Amino acid sequence: MIKADGLTKHFGSKPAVDKLDFEVGKGELFAFLGPNGSGKSTTIRMLMGLLEPTDGSVEILGEEMRLDKTELKRRISFVPDTPDIIGKLSGREYLNFVASVYGMGQEEYKQELEFFLELFDLEGKLDTLVKNYSHGMRQKLVIIGALMHHPDIIFLDEPTVGLDPKSNRNLKNYLRGYVADGHTVFLTTHTLSLAEEIADRILIIYNGVAKESGTLGELRALVGKPDASLEDVFLELTEGD
Amino acid sequence: MIRSILRVEKRSMINYFRALSDSKKVIYGLVSAVIALFIVPSVISVLSLFIFNAPDKHLSGFILLASAAAVLILALLAVNSIIKEMFMDRNIQLYLTFPISPSSLFMAKFLKQWLTNTVSIMAPLGLAFGVLFALKEGQWFLTVTHLVYFLLLSILSMAVAYGLVFLVTKILPANKVSEVLTFLGGISFVLVYAVLIVGSSSIEDILVMLPDAAFIYDGFLYNLNFAGGLTGIAVSIVTGTVLVMGLRSFVVHAFKSGWVGEHGAKREKKNASSAASTPLKILMLKDFKLTLRDFKEWAVLLPQYLLPGVMIFFMYTNSAAGPESGSVNMYDAQMIAVSISGTIIISLYAGAYNTARDAGHFEFLKTLPIKSADIVKAKYLYNILTITPVYLAAGLIVWLVLPISMTALLYSMVFIILVSLAMVPAGMLAGSTQPVVSTKNPTKRLDTATNIILSFVMVVFLLTAGLISLLFMGGGGEINFFIINIVLAVLAAAAGASVLFLKNVEKRYDKGFNITYKD
Numbered sequence: 001m002i003k004a005d006g007l008t009k010h011f012g013s014k015p016a017v018d019k020l021d022f023e024v025g026k027g028e029l030f031a032f033l034g035p036n037g038s039g040k041s042t043t044i045r046m047l048m049g050l051l052e053p054t055d056g057s058v059e060i061l062g063e064e065m066r067l068d069k070t071e072l073k074r075r076i077s078f079v080p081d082t083p084d085i086i087g088k089l090s091g092r093e094y095l096n097f098v099a100s101v102y103g104m105g106q107e108e109y110k111q112e113l114e115f116f117l118e119l120f121d122l123e124g125k126l127d128t129l130v131k132n133y134s135h136g137m138r139q140k141l142v143i144i145g146a147l148m149h150h151p152d153i154i155f156l157d158e159p160t161v162g163l164d165p166k167s168n169r170n171l172k173n174y175l176r177g178y179v180a181d182g183h184t185v186f187l188t189t190h191t192l193s194l195a196e197e198i199a200d201r202i203l204i205i206y207n208g209v210a211k212e213s214g215t216l217g218e219l220r221a222l223v224g225k226p227d228a229s230l231e232d233v234f235l236e237l238t239e240g241d
Numbered sequence: 242m243i244r245s246i247l248r249v250e251k252r253s254m255i256n257y258f259r260a261l262s263d264s265k266k267v268i269y270g271l272v273s274a275v276i277a278l279f280i281v282p283s284v285i286s287v288l289s290l291f292i293f294n295a296p297d298k299h300l301s302g303f304i305l306l307a308s309a310a311a312v313l314i315l316a317l318l319a320v321n322s323i324i325k326e327m328f329m330d331r332n333i334q335l336y337l338t339f340p341i342s343p344s345s346l347f348m349a350k351f352l353k354q355w356l357t358n359t360v361s362i363m364a365p366l367g368l369a370f371g372v373l374f375a376l377k378e379g380q381w382f383l384t385v386t387h388l389v390y391f392l393l394l395s396i397l398s399m400a401v402a403y404g405l406v407f408l409v410t411k412i413l414p415a416n417k418v419s420e421v422l423t424f425l426g427g428i429s430f431v432l433v434y435a436v437l438i439v440g441s442s443s444i445e446d447i448l449v450m451l452p453d454a455a456f457i458y459d460g461f462l463y464n465l466n467f468a469g470g471l472t473g474i475a476v477s478i479v480t481g482t483v484l485v486m487g488l489r490s491f492v493v494h495a496f497k498s499g500w501v502g503e504h505g506a507k508r509e510k511k512n513a514s515s516a517a518s519t520p521l522k523i524l525m526l527k528d529f530k531l532t533l534r535d536f537k538e539w540a541v542l543l544p545q546y547l548l549p550g551v552m553i554f555f556m557y558t559n560s561a562a563g564p565e566s567g568s569v570n571m572y573d574a575q576m577i578a579v580s581i582s583g584t585i586i587i588s589l590y591a592g593a594y595n596t597a598r599d600a601g602h603f604e605f606l607k608t609l610p611i612k613s614a615d616i617v618k619a620k621y622l623y624n625i626l627t628i629t630p631v632y633l634a635a636g637l638i639v640w641l642v643l644p645i646s647m648t649a650l651l652y653s654m655v656f657i658i659l660v661s662l663a664m665v666p667a668g669m670l671a672g673s674t675q676p677v678v679s680t681k682n683p684t685k686r687l688d689t690a691t692n693i694i695l696s697f698v699m700v701v702f703l704l705t706a707g708l709i710s711l712l713f714m715g716g717g718g719e720i721n722f723f724i725i726n727i728v729l730a731v732l733a734a735a736a737g738a739s740v741l742f743l744k745n746v747e748k749r750y751d752k753g754f755n756i757t758y759k760d
Contacts, residue, residue, distance in 0.1 A: 050337055052498055067497050070242075073340040080338070084331045087253030088260070097249045101242065101339045129256060 001026050001153055001184045002047060006056035009042050016042045018208045019056065024201075029175060029185040031199035033192070035238050039208040040188045041081060044155055047186070048078050061152060074102060077146040081157040083138035091126040091133070091141050095148070102149040112148040119170050120144060136162035143171065153184045160191055172198055196230040206238045242341055246349035264689040285369055292373045300463050301455040304370075311366065312394055316401035319358040323406050326350060333496070343496040347489050351399070358402075359395035367391025370462075380465045386473055387462060393477040400484045407495065520611045524619035525626075528595060532627075541684045545590040545699075546631065549583030552706055553639060570720050571710065573649030576639065577725065578710035580653035582702040584632055584660040589695055592624050592668020596746065597686035600676035600756045613750035617669070617743055624665045632657045652725060656732070663735040666742035671695065673749040679759040688757060 002024040009017045017039040024030040034040050045051040047058050049067040058065040063072050085094050099109040117123045120140040130138060139162045146154055160168050175185055176198055189195055195202060196216060203213035212222055216233075220226050223236045261269070291303060327333055327350070336346050371387030460469020532538045553575075599606060599616070606616065633654055640650040675688040687695070713725055 048338060050334060067337060068342050068344070068493075070340045070342045073338075078338040080331075080335070082331070084335060086332050086335050087249055088256040089249065089253055090256070093249070093252055093256075097245065098339070100245050101341060129260060131260075 001028075001061060002030075002186060003059040004043070004047065004056065005059070007043065007046060007053055007058060008055035009039075009046060009051065010054045015208050017046070017053075017205075020205070020208075020210050022203055022210065022213060024184055024186060026184060027179050027182045029179045029187065029198055029200045031195035031202045032186060032188045032205065033190075033195060033202060033234060034188075034205035038205050038238075040205060041157060042208075043205070044078075044157055044186070044188060048076070048155060049073070075151055076153045076155065077149070077151040078155045079139075079142050079146045079157060079159050081161075083135065083142040083162075085130040085138060085141065088129060088131060090129050091122070091137075094130060094141060095126070095145055098145040099149070104149050109148070113144075116144040116148055119174065120167050121164075134162075136164060136167070139163055140167060147174070147178075151183070153186065154178075155186045157188050158190065159187070160189065160194060192230045192234055202230070204234060204237050211237045242345040243349045243352070246336065246341065246346065247352065250349065250353050262689075268689070281365075284366075285373075288369060289373050292370075293377055297464070301453065301458045302451045304458050304462055305451055305454040307370075308394055311363065311391075312398045312401060315359045315362060315395070315398040316405065319354065319399060319402035320406055322354055322358055323402055326354065327406070327492075337496065343493045344489060346496070347492045351485070351488065351492075355395060355399050359398045360392065363391045363395035363398070364388065367394075374463055378463065378465065382470060383462065383465050386465065386470050389474050389477045390462060393481045396481045396484050400488055403488055403492070407491070520615045521619045521622070524611070524616060525623045528598075528620070528623040531598065532595075537684050541594060542587070542591055545587045548586055548699075548703070549579050549632070549635065552579045552583065552703070553643075570646075571714060572644055573646050573720055574710040574713040575706075576636075576643075576645045576649050577653050577656060577713055578706050580632070580636060580656045581660055581709060581728075582706040584628070584657050585664050585702055586699050587628055587632070588624070588661045588664035589668040589671065589698060591628055592665040593672030593691065593695060594684075594686055595624055596620055596669040596672030597676035599750075600678050600686065600754050601683065603754050603756065607753070613747045616750050617747045620669060620746075621665060621743060624669070625661055628665065629658055629661045632661070649720070652729075655729065659729065659732040659736050663732055663739050666739040666746065669746045670742045673746050673754060675755050675757060677757045677759055682759075685759075 002022075004020050004022050007017060007020040008015065020039075020043060032040055032043065042051065046053050047060070047065065049058070049065045049069065060072060061075060063069065065072065086097070089097070095113065104112070117126070120143070122137065122140055122144070125133075125137065130141065133141065139159070143156075143159060146156075159171065163171065172194070175187075179185055179200070187195065187199065199216070201213065201215055202219060204211045204219075212219060214222070216230060219230075219233045219237075220228050223233050225232060225236070228236075292300075295303060333346070333350075337343065367388045367390065368384065370391065371384035374387060375381050375383040460466045461473030599620075636650060636653045636657060639645065640647075640653075671691050671694070672687065674691055677686055677688055679685050713721055
């Protein structure tokens, strides 16, 4: 579903991401972890086609990813690290736009909207301008926009920041069910407990270079601490950063 | 897809206007009324005077001059919206995460920017030119040819604006580009004045210097003939299409290479140093750095700083106010009057803006172990240091250039010092009344009421500068030193009394500002 092959990005002479190789399969929840400035957002933007790699390639759903692959982009979606919304729209106007660009039918859109508004407690708040929303409400809106058209792959960059505990739990449960249905989730987060709880496989990136990848059990074995938490494993592999 | 994006952009604009505060709606209404009642009729009357009276040999030069001025001004005005939409907002990056092709995104954004920034002005201008030429020559089709030509100019303005933005973006990081181009946008307003004042007064001299453009316009925009009209329309359409297609491939490439929408700020690496200093010095240094590192800070106050220069220019180029109306001493009186008016205006504005800037980091400022008295002292000194020496130097330059006596220069200098000492505290008080914090427009710091009051004071002093100079003229064309000394004494007393204002500002720093948060 996702394949990065020698993925490299230089800003000036400095490499932000260096020869990254990994694959994410169908029905997998893949956690991509790393300290601040380690190259996570740069990688996710290259995977989405938003940034051209200096070297290497990205394959999404078996096709080379590029910014102008409109049909391919119809099958994926992205939740950025800051929940910005296009223009000065109300929540409903934003979701209407998302539904129209993903070509959702009226009936399907209505049903999905009903389901997600209940899941994230946003009923009755959709007709307010987004600029008056709290951070958490914006985050929910962006997540709904990304999930409601059921993409094959969803890229989530820090999705739980600002979410209340109930929505946080609902999102986790939804994502587990989502991958069980054969969809793929690519997640970056600093909330290591979230990754520990829901990720099938984890890749740790440090200074733009992939350190290790595997299941939590494999990573524990790698550092020689079979009972360690993901936090301990992470700090061990990233030299305490 | 283009329609979907345009629908969103339209909805976004409607929401923006709906969410405007009542005061802003009133201001926009007033500006629209001024444009409709004064500016449009003035432009049409100036155009009709020239078009109906000018000989044929001057028509091509006139159209060329008007075209160049319109393209330059509109391009400078458009850069701000381009930089905001394509670089500063995250809108571009967000749109591109959706199944939207870069090409559709560019076309939708271009259409919106073109219609709002340039067509909205070029189309009425083309219509005015076309109707006037049609009336002059009795050929209604000239309205169509002019409209087509001015629409081409509107595309050309956008192409120049995009070129300017992308050229500067190659050299500077996006946030710095925004500051520089906002400043250029401000300059374009000065260009409008320059075109209207210098252009209208010396148009004949300018026209003879321009290259002969009759081969472009003759037969197309005047002396219309069938072949010229059709060729002109066809060439305009083809050129416009080529420009848009060229821009499209250029910007799409920029989208793909991550050039557009990137915040590629290059940060300088500096050694961390924290040399021990007094709170007064640290606070003044903070204000100097905040001003020097941000071009927008300069852009806000630059018009007020330059105003005395403009006043001097008008007074010395206006024969009615020159020595013919009195004596050579009139120059001296005008110099003193401008020194007073100009220093009042800049002291009020700079005092208010620089004080209101603290609202943006007020909580942080209050968490520091610094007394409010020190903050106020530092702010006062900072304002005096950035106003008084600048105006003293400017006064010296004016004295060197213009026939002004040494006595008038010395009086002007004393006035500049006293007025700034007296008026800066008043400005600081105004700025601390109800400062505004806006994340999107950080330089919009004053509330509407304070803005209106300051603008009113500025207009009053602009209009009365001439009267003040007459007040300083005694009988027999001599300077009335008695009146001048009385004003000096009053100002000296005011400078002393302004300590009361400073005390009030200090109280506001103690209690906390009444800040209005926007965006």
